[in-house]
Amino acid sequence: MKDLGAPLLFRIMEKRKKKRLREPNPFMGPPLKCAGRLRQIMTRHYYLSRFAKGARPVAWVTSGAPVEILRVFGFYTIYPENHGALCGAQKMGPELCAEAEKKGYHSDLCSYARIDLGHAFSGKTPAGRLPRPDLLFASNNICQTVLYWYKQLSHQWDIPLITFDTPYNFQEIRSGDIHFMVRQFEEMVPELEKISGRKYSHKRFQKIIRIAAETSRTWGQVLAAMKHRPAPMTIFDAFVHLAPVVSLRGLPVALEYYRVLLNELNERIEEGIGAVREEKKRLMWDNIAVWFKLRDWSHLFAERGVNFVAATYTNAWAETIHHLTEESPFESMAKAYSLIILNNNLSHRLKLMEKMIRDYQVDGLVILSLRSCKPYSVGQYDLKRLLMERLGIKSLIIESDMTDFRTYSEEQARTRIEAFLEGLGV
Amino acid sequence: MHITRKEYLLEQKEKGRRLMGVFPALYPREILWALDIVPAEIWDPPLEIRQAGAHLQPYICSVVRLGLELILQGKCDFLDGFLFPHTCDSIQNLASVIYDFIGARKPCYFFYHPKIPHGHTARDYYLKNLKALAAELKRQFGPLKMDSLREKVDMGRRISELLGELYDLRAARRLDASNEAFYRTIRKGEYLFPDDYIAELEGFLTQTRSEESRNGATIILSGILPNPPQILTLLDDLDVQVGHDDLLNGSRRLLISNEKPGDPFEYMAECYFHMPPCPTRGSSISDRMRHLLSLINATGAKGVIFNVVKFCEPEWFDVPNLQEELKKRGVPSLVLDTELNQGLSGQMKTRLEAFIEIVRVHRESITTKH
Amino acid sequence: MTYFAGIDVGSLSTEAVIIDEDATMLGYSIQETGADPVRAATEALREALSLVGVSREQLHHVVATGYGRINIPFADRKITEISCHAMGAHHLFPDTGTVIDIGGQDSKVIRINAEGRVLDFTMNDKCAAGTGRFLEVMAGTFGVPVQELGELSLKAQKEIPISSVCTVFAESEVISLIAQNRPREQIIRGLHRAVVSRVWGMAQSVGIEGAVTMSGGVAKNRGIVALFEENLGHSIHIHSEPQIIGALGAALLARGEIHQK
Structure with a gap:
């Protein structure tokens, strides 16, 4: 049993690599060379997490939380949402969701939450084993759901939960709101010192802030490379390469990785290599990825000469976090984290999408309507209508879940996608 | 008072008062009253969804869908503005859909309340938000006189006392009122101006206060609101009384504070942090459990019914843990997954009746043991 | 001899069961519910009674269960099928x-x-x-x-x-x-x-x-x-006729009520 440790991940990915070598997709450009490096980084992260317990304090963190402050105290961070995506990609969503449903959690609830609770109850995971946290750290800047969800874990394991409360930006973020968030950071510091047994160091914090801002900026440049025609990568790649900026942000490894990736993309641009061999149409994606369909759909669209070049989702980690400044770390964190797309009003989202459609020369929009994610999904019907009215942009709404494919209908989705592509003339 | 909600609101408008459509759930009504604004809360308008489906997906809860439908059908045209408290993700985005996209052509206000645990930071922020809301409303509906605010705070306090008395009498089985009548009366507070509501509650108290102790089984009703109302009438038919509730539009909004009102804003903040636990304010599961048990102890209830609005995330997340804890203590509980104004299907009636059959057996076995 | 009946009016079929005071099942009838649950219930009861040769007057107590239970005019009491299935199954397999x-x-x-x-x-x-x-x-x-x-x-x-x-x-x-x-x-x-x-x-x-x-x-x-x-x-x-367990439970509960009194 000694090898059960090296996460299944490794083997699965090896298998995939072989498969890809065996049957290269004739409609797609050469795969990114960086992909191997990314696999190593993420596998290493999950692998090491098993030895973190005891050696370093472990925190479970929501994807939009200001993780920089945890890094000062050396927390080893695990992202249940990232783990949920991994389970989704491994097609384990329904199995883990069912574990939570057995305990009475309704199947209408967010599937990331159900997967995570299902994992907490059953220990099942494709990542070997996840260390139990010493701290739960949640911010409602992505949804209120994470508060309800983390509260269950906190109750189940009797582990402290720190909430970073970010007032919703209905019209404007006021000075009182900023002050409220800064005060929360100030109160967190002694608590984090207690849990981690380490002292706060302003100097270390400034360095982390600097790296995090730079990582977010570089990630933004990686995405911006897709403005080029043909785009050197697809959004399906970006969904995967997103992992470091989400879960390793503030650590040098993430920044280094994106620098390498950016170099590769620039080389591809120079050589005219596109992710899709014959790029006829360019699309934008709205919402979280459908993890269990990533590969199928990237092929489906590539076959028609269609590439996804932008997504509101991948953009979320490039939009505000690069505004962090070491001069005023708390205040800049309060602003950056409360103004992310899901905590911002829909007027802002409309303008952002318009800008992206123009900047990336987008021909059509695919909107994923997600029962699991209310803040992302409520308002999409109006966004679709307004973008059509203002820019004449065609769009398609797909109903699916990001991981739980029991509520997904392949036939329905395929028919819709094909009809949409026919409408685009490809 | 035998006029409809709409007639009442129009009558208030005639008197020169302004009307504010308020979405669920927690907001400082005293500030509105002091500005001579009548809050008309929008929980479960009796409508068929025809137009809201063009803006909201089918998996959004019926509180949010019906609220939007009310606006789209032009039934809010006589209102002077809308207020959206930050209750959940769906109401948050609904506020933006209405303000940014649909264009209510009326002033829209947003009220954020903190989700972190009670402490100085949360309290200071809440206080600041109360004042910010007052200032914003004043600009449109002013002036706001402190005397008037103090008077309305007192009225709010009087309302809480009356409601508290009604709840206590019911818990002690000394209230001669059907479940249906109780909630019909209580829920008038969703649109009556405070003086009228006080009169209504006082009248109801006089009518229903009873010297004789009531018999029959008692349960606790938890959830967002007592809808479908058929739950209440079915319980009435089965001779079961709701002994207490843990409803967001019921006892979870009871403002109870032992402090004498000094500064009205300070007092309102005090009340907010003393409300019974609720997931929309970030309460922990143990706080909710402690509260539920205290309601069970106070009433001798033999079971808990969780009537949960379909797709309501704040409620659904807590249910499994609460049920499990109740089970450990031998208290039977039932979960109903309901949509507003959809009545009770035969299947749901069966579930409710079967649950009452269990509660009765449970009760008998306990009585025989004693 | 006194007799008891249970009627289970379901969405697809309606069953009637007759038992005697010793709780022995004497006979049953299964009918399609169709559009008229009351008629189906009446017919099922009539057929079951005639099968066992008992008259309507000899029936002491009738309990109705199932979705259609509310509308059955000749039932002395209505009990949910949850309780009835429980009792029926317990009786057949203790x-x-x-x-x-x-x-x-x-x-x-x-x-x-x-x-x-x-x-x-x-x-x-x-x-x-x-x-x-x-x-x-x-x-x-x-x-x-x-x-x-x-x-x-x-x-x-x-x-x-x-x-x-x-x-x-x-x-x-x-x-x-x-x-x-x-x-x-x-x-x-x-x-x-x-x-x-x-x-x-x-x-x-x-x-x-x-x-x-x-x-x-x-x-x-x-x-x-x-x-x-x-x-x-x-x-x-x-059981060889698993559909009738609800109606059987209803009949047993009818008998139980009388015995308690």
Whole structure:
């Protein structure tokens, strides 16, 4: 049993690599060379997490939380949402969701939450084993759901939960709101010192802030490379390469990785290599990825000469976090984290999408309507209508879940996608 | 008072008062009253969804869908503005859909309340938000006189006392009122101006206060609101009384504070942090459990019914843990997954009746043991 | 001699059972409910009475259960089918700790105590997955009588998993599997698995204790029973007429009421 440790991940990915070598997709450009490096980084992260317990304090963190402050105290961070995506990609969503449903959690609830609770109850995971946290750290800047969800874990394991409360930006973020968030950071510091047994160091914090801002900026440049025609990568790649900026942000490894990736993309641009061999149409994606369909759909669209070049989702980690400044770390964190797309009003989202459609020369929009994610999904019907009215942009709404494919209908989705592509003339 | 909600609101408008459509759930009504604004809360308008489906997906809860439908059908045209408290993700985005996209052509206000645990930071922020809301409303509906605010705070306090008395009498089985009548009366507070509501509650108290102790089984009703109302009438038919509730539009909004009102804003903040636990304010599961048990102890209830609005995330997340804890203590509980104004299907009636059959057996076995 | 009757008015069929004061079942009748539940109930009772040669006047007490119970004018009392299935199953198989009832429109899992009283129960939500209706729709898709589905599923050595929980989605999934020429028996076995997993999931929320008795029309489907037994690791009690357990329980409760008084 000694090898059960090296996460299944490794083997699965090896298998995939072989498969890809065996049957290269004739409609797609050469795969990114960086992909191997990314696999190593993420596998290493999950692998090491098993030895973190005891050696370093472990925190479970929501994807939009200001993780920089945890890094000062050396927390080893695990992202249940990232783990949920991994389970989704491994097609384990329904199995883990069912574990939570057995305990009475309704199947209408967010599937990331159900997967995570299902994992907490059953220990099942494709990542070997996840260390139990010493701290739960949640911010409602992505949804209120994470508060309800983390509260269950906190109750189940009797582990402290720190909430970073970010007032919703209905019209404007006021000075009182900023002050409220800064005060929360100030109160967190002694608590984090207690849990981690380490002292706060302003100097270390400034360095982390600097790296995090730079990582977010570089990630933004990686995405911006897709403005080029043909785009050197697809959004399906970006969904995967997103992992470091989400879960390793503030650590040098993430920044280094994106620098390498950016170099590769620039080389591809120079050589005219596109992710899709014959790029006829360019699309934008709205919402979280459908993890269990990533590969199928990237092929489906590539076959028609269609590439996804932008997504509101991948953009979320490039939009505000690069505004962090070491001069005023708390205040800049309060602003950056409360103004992310899901905590911002829909007027802002409309303008952002318009800008992206123009900047990336987008021909059509695919909107994923997600029962699991209310803040992302409520308002999409109006966004679709307004973008059509203002820019004449065609769009398609797909109903699916990001991981739980029991509520997904392949036939329905395929028919819709094909009809949409026919409408685009490809 | 035998006029409809709409007639009442129009009558208030005639008197020169302004009307504010308020979405669920927690907001400082005293500030509105002091500005001579009548809050008309929008929980479960009796409508068929025809137009809201063009803006909201089918998996959004019926509180949010019906609220939007009310606006789209032009039934809010006589209102002077809308207020959206930050209750959940769906109401948050609904506020933006209405303000940014649909264009209510009326002033829209947003009220954020903190989700972190009670402490100085949360309290200071809440206080600041109360004042910010007052200032914003004043600009449109002013002036706001402190005397008037103090008077309305007192009225709010009087309302809480009356409601508290009604709840206590019911818990002690000394209230001669059907479940249906109780909630019909209580829920008038969703649109009556405070003086009228006080009169209504006082009248109801006089009518229903009873010297004789009531018999029959008692349960606790938890959830967002007592809808479908058929739950209440079915319980009435089965001779079961709701002994207490843990409803967001019921006892979870009871403002109870032992402090004498000094500064009205300070007092309102005090009340907010003393409300019974609720997931929309970030309460922990143990706080909710402690509260539920205290309601069970106070009433001798033999079971808990969780009537949960379909797709309501704040409620659904807590249910499994609460049920499990109740089970450990031998208290039977039932979960109903309901949509507003959809009545009770035969299947749901069966579930409710079967649950009452269990509660009765449970009760008998306990009585025989004693 | 005094007699008692139980009538179970379900969405598809209506059953009447007659018992005597020793709780012995004398006879029963099964009718299609159709559009008129009262007529079906009247007819079922009439037929059951004539079968056992008892007159209407000799009946002491009548309990109605099932969806149509509210409208039955000649019932002395109405009790939910949850309590009735519990009592009926307990009477037939006294070691029963858990009753799994899969009917036309709903499915339930009921935990009962040693006296046949309900301790806890759960029912499916609005969705038809995990009910007889689901199998009926699928039988239609294959163009085979629903009674034959169980036998067909037992013929399969392997099964093709069906991932959708929604009846409509599952149907389109099945149609595309048929289009791919996948073996019919294997798809059918996958469908049976889907029903069983759904109900099994429900069962976890109340827990399975003691011997398991299955009631309802779907209990006649051997494919479903086999998969449940596979999950459980032991056999399940099935009565030769599993549909009448609700009506039997109603009759027993009718008798119990009189005896208490």
